[in-house]
Amino acid sequence: MSEHEDEYTEQGRAVYEALLARTGEGAPQPRLEPTRRTLDLLGDPQRAFPIIQLAGTNGKTSTSRMIEGILRSYGLRTGLFTSPHLVHFNERIVVDGEPISNETLVRNWEDIQPYVNMVDLELEGAGEPALTFFEVLTVLGFAVFADAPVDVAVVEVGMGGEWDSTNVADAQIAVFTPIDLDHTNRLGKTISEIARTKAGIIKPAATVVTAAQHPDAMAQLVNAAELSEAPIIAQGVDFELISDVVAVGGQVLNVRGRAGVYSDLYLPLYGDHQGQNAAVAIAAVETFLGNGLQRLSTDPLTEGLTEVESPGRLQLVGIEPTVLVDAAHNPHGARSLAAALGKYFDFREIVFVLGVLSEKDAEGILEVLAPIAQRLHITTSASTRSIPVDELADRARAIVGPALVHSYDNLEDAVFEARDWANEGESRLVVVTGSVVLAGEVVELAEANGWKK
Structure with missing residues (x-):
């Protein structure tokens, strides 16, 4: 490692330590305004690119990675925002398939820090808690993507949806992986209550793409979509996983998408749930690229899925x-x-x-x-x-x-x-x-x- 790289490694570690000093992810603040205020001071970087946002209980990160990989195989410059990280903090913010460098992390942190401090002071004056770890991370992620710049960002919510700080952005595509019981102390005691919170990412003019859901969860998504006049694309109705066959190092899929059937797709991940995630990802990409009317080209789709990784999942x-x-x-x-x-x-x-x-x-x-x-x-x-x-x-x-x-x-x-x-x-x-x-x-x-x- 060169002296220059070593310097940025130390500075990158210092950025992470500064974020850790804030209220952690286990105790998020159910609010959007402080994040929105910080981004406003920065010139609203989250408006510089279209967004595909994902909420759900399980499968968000894997599905996010599949969506990002397929879009990148089409030649788009992508941003990917996921959490938590498995080993290195930089894994959470990915540009064009690579976690951001420490140099990029430090440079963007220096850009946003004065505005973060300004909002902290405003919150302190109002008797409210300072910006949390995840609120600042969200600002940082959007700033990095605008600076890159990216053609599209795939953004995974941190917790819930309605009051998750990533929800300051208006996503063009709202994707839902399966919703089940989790974080019941914060999101609700029933699947219906949890789904109602997650459905908060559905905005007017968005399109909803959802995995197969428990009936109580589906009722909440349908209700939120109707209120926002957002069309809903549902697994089992508009698209489906036709079959998955065990293969060396993963599985081979046949998927009925919105625009046609895709056969013999190799996915280097284990688990039937990953096949289902792939079907959701394909429908989301079809929706983003052609509103479900244009069949995806075989080569980019095959490349995007073949190269996908999901660290920490089997x-x-x-x-x-x-x-x-x-x-x-x-x-x-x-x-x-x-x-x-x-x-x-x-x-x-x-x-x-x-x-x-x-x-x-x-x-x-x-x-x-x-x-x-x-x-x-x-x-x-x-x-x-x-x-x-x-x-x-x-x-x-x-x-x-x-x-x-x-x-x-x-x-x-x-x-x-x-x-x-x-x-x-x-x-x-x-x-x-x-x-x-x-x-x-x-x-x-x-x-x-x-x-x-």
């Missing part, structure tokens, strides 16, 4: 033994994980290394994984929001019994002993899951120890 990080990392952090995600393990992998025994954040439904996750687990290694991530090991272990024993549960205060011990157990027998698999933070830490651990060599 990601292979180790061989001999096989170690998979999956960021499933709610029962819906755990069900997708369990289904994929049964269909795409041929192992007789599985040890799960599990750590869960305090606001998540740990019992719901455990109930899904228990029937396919031979061992549970209970541990914790570095997040201060993690459920303490002893508490999570007790909750696990109440569901699966004491024999399967082993607790570890140290994540490395949990994973290394899981790998040792897997190596002692035949056809054994290690799966690390329960938290994005936990997944990211094990990805780094695997890279540092050369588990794939």
Whole structure:
């Protein structure tokens, strides 16, 4: 690393530390005005490019990556805004398929910082909390995309939709992945309440593209679309996944899109849910590029899907033994994980290394994984929001019994002993899951120890 690069690395780390000093993502402020005010002072960079916005409970990041990849294969300069990051903060803001450099991060931070400070002072004077981590991150993301500049931005909401800070932008396409129970302490206790909040991203003149939904969620999306006079494009009606077949390293899909049937599409991701996500992504791109009237060209579509990656989603990080990392952090995600393990992998025994954040439904996750687990290694991530090991272990024993549960205060011990157990027998698999933070830490651990060599 050159001295110049090293300087920007240190400055980039300082930017991240400055953001971390603000109220974190686990406690977002249900408001839009401070973010809108900051962007207004910056000249509304979010209006400089069209936006495809995604909300939902699971599948947002994977679907976002597919949409971005297909659009980029068409020659468009793309922006991608996702959260949380798996390993490096810069992963959250991507331009043209690459996480922004530390130099770009620092330069744009220096541009927005005076206006962020100005709004902080205004909020302080009004007796309100300063801009939060995610509010400032949203401003930073839009500023980076305008500066690039991008032809289109694919933006994933942080939490909910209606009052998520990304909702200051008016998206041309509002995409919904499956909606289920999650963040119930903030979004609502029922699927209907949660869907009502997420439906807040639907704006007048937008088009809605939605995955198949629970009837209660669909009713809320239809109601919001009608109020905004926004057409709604629904999976199972306007488009569908016709078939998916297991293939080496992923699956082969046949999809009926809005404008025709697309056959023999290779997707290098595991899980039936990823095939469904791909169908949603194709419909969203058809809608953006030609309002669903123009069939997508075969080569760009094939290229966009073939090159897609979804780090932390059934990601292979180790061989001999096989170690998979999956960021499933709610029962819906755990069900997708369990289904994929049964269909795409041929192992007789599985040890799960599990750590869960305090606001998540740990019992719901455990109930899904228990029937396919031979061992549970209970541990914790570095997040201060993690459920303490002893508490999570007790909750696990109440569901699966004491024999399967082993607790570890140290994540490395949990994973290394899981790998040792897997190596002692035949056809054994290690799966690390329960938290994005936990997944990211094990990805780094695997890279540092050369588990794939």
